[in-house]
Amino acid sequence: MSAVASANAVVPSPAVIAARGLTLGYAGRMVIDAADLSVAEGERLALVGPNGAGKSSLLRAITGALAPRAGSVELLGEPVHDVPRKKLARTIAVVPEVADLPFAMPVAEVVALGRLPHEPPLTGLRPTDAAAVDAAIERIGISHLRRRDMRELSMGERQLVFIAVAVAQAAPILVLDEPTAHLDIRHQVDVMELLVDLNERDGTTVLAVLHDLALAAHFFPRVVVLAEGRIVGDGTPSETLGADRIRDVFRVDPALVRLPVGAA
Amino acid sequence: MAAGALSRDVEAGGLAAWVRARPLVVGAVAIAALLLTLVLGVGLGSVRVAPAETFAVILSRLFGIDIGVTVTPATEVIVWDLRLPRVLTAMLIGCGLAVAGATFQGLLRNPLADPYVLGTASGAAVGAAIAVLLPIQLVVIEFGLLHGLAFVGALASAWLVFRLGGTGGAGGLTRLLLTGYAIGSVLAAVLTMAMYVSGVELRQIFSFLLGGLGGSSWVRLVVAAPLIIGSAVLIMARGRSLDGMLLGDAAAGHLGIDVSRERGILLALASMATAAAVAISGLIGFVGLVVPHVVRLLVGPAAHRVLPISALAGAALLSAADLGARLVGDVPVGVVMALLGAPFFLFLLHRSRSGYEL
Numbered sequence: 017m018s019a020v021a022s023a024n025a026v027v028p029s030p031a032v033i034a035a036r037g038l039t040l041g042y043a044g045r046m047v048i049d050a051a052d053l054s055v056a057e058g059e060r061l062a063l064v065g066p067n068g069a070g071k072s073s074l075l076r077a078i079t080g081a082l083a084p085r086a087g088s089v090e091l092l093g094e095p096v097h098d099v100p101r102k103k104l105a106r107t108i109a110v111v112p113e114v115a116d117l118p119f120a121m122p123v124a125e126v127v128a129l130g131r132l133p134h135e136p137p138l139t140g141l142r143p144t145d146a147a148a149v150d151a152a153i154e155r156i157g158i159s160h161l162r163r164r165d166m167r168e169l170s171m172g173e174r175q176l177v178f179i180a181v182a183v184a185q186a187a188p189i190l191v192l193d194e195p196t197a198h199l200d201i202r203h204q205v206d207v208m209e210l211l212v213d214l215n216e217r218d219g220t221t222v223l224a225v226l227h228d229l230a231l232a233a234h235f236f237p238r239v240v241v242l243a244e245g246r247i248v249g250d251g252t253p254s255e256t257l258g259a260d261r262i263r264d265v266f267r268v269d270p271a272l273v274r275l276p277v278g279a280a
Numbered sequence: 281m282a283a284g285a286l287s288r289d290v291e292a293g294g295l296a297a298w299v300r301a302r303p304l305v306v307g308a309v310a311i312a313a314l315l316l317t318l319v320l321g322v323g324l325g326s327v328r329v330a331p332a333e334t335f336a337v338i339l340s341r342l343f344g345i346d347i348g349v350t351v352t353p354a355t356e357v358i359v360w361d362l363r364l365p366r367v368l369t370a371m372l373i374g375c376g377l378a379v380a381g382a383t384f385q386g387l388l389r390n391p392l393a394d395p396y397v398l399g400t401a402s403g404a405a406v407g408a409a410i411a412v413l414l415p416i417q418l419v420v421i422e423f424g425l426l427h428g429l430a431f432v433g434a435l436a437s438a439w440l441v442f443r444l445g446g447t448g449g450a451g452g453l454t455r456l457l458l459t460g461y462a463i464g465s466v467l468a469a470v471l472t473m474a475m476y477v478s479g480v481e482l483r484q485i486f487s488f489l490l491g492g493l494g495g496s497s498w499v500r501l502v503v504a505a506p507l508i509i510g511s512a513v514l515i516m517a518r519g520r521s522l523d524g525m526l527l528g529d530a531a532a533g534h535l536g537i538d539v540s541r542e543r544g545i546l547l548a549l550a551s552m553a554t555a556a557a558v559a560i561s562g563l564i565g566f567v568g569l570v571v572p573h574v575v576r577l578l579v580g581p582a583a584h585r586v587l588p589i590s591a592l593a594g595a596a597l598l599s600a601a602d603l604g605a606r607l608v609g610d611v612p613v614g615v616v617m618a619l620l621g622a623p624f625f626l627f628l629l630h631r632s633r634s635g636y637e638l
Binding site: 079081101102103104105106108109110112113115117118119120121122125126129130132133135137178181185 | 385386389390391517520523524526527528530531533534535536537538576577580581582
């Protein structure tokens with residue numbers, strides 16, 4: 017089934033992420049019901065859906081942070097829970113929720129934490145790590161913030177820093193949970209263009225949960241729609257974000273959401 | 281991006297260059313302060329001892345090297361048997377408490393955490409009070425029941441707090457802190473009761489609560505040193521995990537850190553250092569809370585700088601405070617430290633309020 021879905025993908029390569037019959041839940045509540053999702057190497061995929069649809073839980077399962085109730089998640093053909101932590105962190109970089117730091121910490125040092133999975137024990141940051149940190153800071157365009165205390169930054173700036181952490185991590189798969197939540201429209205577009213660039217130039221597989229359907233439709237060749245714990249659409253934006261689906265899934269008048277899918 | 285080019289020229293060298301310079305200076309100052317407190321701590325008192333004599337005794341006793349300075353036998357006793365063990369014990373305790381404090385603050389992501397946050401202080405105090413009140417005198421190579429029960433009490437309460445409150449999950453850190461507070465309250469009530477019924481032994485319990493280095497000896501130092509230094513070294517070896525956990529549990533997990541395992545190990549090591557310190561010197565406050573903050577203000581929060589520099593600064597601070605306490609006439613060392621250290625800390629806080637400068 018999932019093979020059919022990924023036939024739409026730009027690059028037909030072997031699946032780097034494969035979820036089969038994935039069922040997730042917390043305590044007595046089920047949030048994902050028997051989902052199948054396959055992501056090929058080099059794909060760029062947006063996951064959309066209303067609040068509470070189970071998007072974040074699905075990401076948590078894919079990144080090994082949440083154990084499935086049933087079904088499986090495989091990362092490069094291996095069950096994700098069997099992958100050693102450091103190796104997992106070198107394979108999947110996750111842009112975390114914007115968190116508060118307990119102490120003053122300069123931006124450059126926060127970004128340097130992205131090199132943790134690569135550092136040999138005890139040696140700390142090597143010159144190659146420092147170079148990767150500088151490159152990530154440059155690429156996100158936050159060079160002017162590098163010495164600033166993380167706690168003084170705006171939410172949007174902090175979000176950019178956390179994206180830089182994941183870029184410094186230099187993993188072949190990049191997972192983002194609402195990376196544009198706190199950003200103004202200029203930075204939203206910047207981040208989207210960065211994701212496209214990482215995907216097309218570096219070959220990074222990108223999987224992003226997005227709330228903004230216009231951004232998803234414009235920047236992502238594949239969009240997966242999640243509603244009430246089920247995958248209800250998987251394909252190109254024009255296939256998955258039609259007027260009927262927007263009315264059914266998001267319960268808004270499609271006229272309110274002007275998407276570039278008509279042109280696509 | 282355009283503005284980036286200008287700032288890049290100013291920074292010249294980026295991350296690597298500016299991370300290096302300042303911690304080395306601060307570390308060198310801390311080492312100098314440590315040596316100064318060693319010389320002054322041994323030299324000052326009712327009988328003055330010259331720095332040359334101090335080094336002559338240390339070198340000849342430790343390495344059998346004669347540097348050509350004649351030292352009278354009385355001076356040698358003062359240096360080697362009386363003052364040196366006390367100065368070194370102060371350094372050891374200061375180092376242990378500062379490293380433990382820095383560890384707890386980082387692990388619990390809480391700037392108010394100190395070495396006693398898991399109930400170690402109350403546990404040790406109850407242990408000490410029981411030892412004082414029991415009609416048993418038991419001394420094994422200079423270690424009495426008080427030392428033993430204080431050590432056991434500190435570790436037992438830390439273990440209990442971790443078992444009851446360290447279950448992780450959402451809000452896990454808050455639960456751990458609240459559990460520490462609750463267990464600490466129960467133990468404090470037990471302690472108050474013990475003090476209430478203690479009668480003539482009250483002064484002995486009270487002096488444990490105030491903490492002090494009057495009971496220092498080579499034997500106690502040599503037993504506590506491996507526990508404290510060993511814990512500190514093992515904590516430092518896990519410094520990068522501590523750094524990663526500053527971002528929160530979820531983010532640290534995604535960076536490849538086994539958060540619950542690392543937290544357990546680090547809490548155990550920091551509790552061990554605290555328990556060993558408390559057992560030989562009682563409850564000495566301030567150093568474990570404040571030194572890591574001062575160090576962070578100076579060199580930033582990265583563990584590979586905060587931990588070793590806190591160790592040096594904590595050692596220097598406590599031995600300096602103990603020297604002050606001894607010269608004034610055996611005032612409790614915690615009192616001296618808080619009276620002189622707190623205003624300095626306030627000054628630093630006030631200066632750094634305008635922003636983080638590195």
